[in-house]
Amino acid sequence: SRHLSFYVNTVTFSVEDCLFRLPREPFQQESRFFCDKLSSLQGEDGEVEGLSDEKPIRLDGVKKSDFEQLLKVLFHRSVTDRRSFDDDQWTSVLKLSTEWNFRRPRQAAVDALRREASAVDRVVLSQRYKVEELFLPALNELVQRSDPITMEEAVQMGLDIGFKLACVREEVAVR
Numbered sequence: 001s002r003h004l005s006f007y008v009n010t011v012t013f014s015v016e017d018c019l020f021r022l023p024r025e026p027f028q029q030e031s032r033f034f035c036d037k038l039s040s041l042q043g044e045d046g047e048v049e050g051l052s053d054e055k056p057i058r059l060d061g062v063k064k065s066d067f068e069q070l071l072k073v074l075f076h077r078s079v080t081d082r083r084s085f086d087d088d089q090w091t092s093v094l095k096l097s098t099e100w101n102f103r104r105p106r107q108a109a110v111d112a113l114r115r116e117a118s119a120v121d122r123v124v125l126s127q128r129y130k131v132e133e134l135f136l137p138a139l140n141e142l143v144q145r146s147d148p149i150t151m152e153e154a155v156q157m158g159l160d161i162g163f164k165l166a167c168v169r170e171e172v173a174v175r
Contacts, residue, residue: 009025011057012056013050013056014056016062034100065092070092070096070105072085074105090117093109114137119138123139123161124156127158148169149162149165154166
């Protein structure tokens, strides 16, 4: 019989032709997407998707580097490791944790990007990944800064937002 506490069920994923064999539990406990996907697996004959290297769950369209960053957060890598994450790494975590409904990694990414990312990047990320808590503080920072909104920044955020920001900045400057 299997020990209740010390028997680790694993799942095998294929990302960009690289295999990852990981404990199933964090995926099932923290992500509705993976909970549904993994609960549909039946049998233990090695032919079921995700139970062997020969038949992994393919995560098509996912970059290996993005998946690695998510795993570092999901599997509680040390805080020291995470402190060395750059904005691109946190964006990878935000992207996949949003797509797959991982709350804890998503919040860790949001918290880090709130501290580290530029205001323009926070506006873009807030729209792309539906992070409302980044949006208004980033806009406020852009309105209050001394430098005007550049054309490049306006294009990056979307011309409509860039134009509205310029209007608000003008209105604030007139007062």
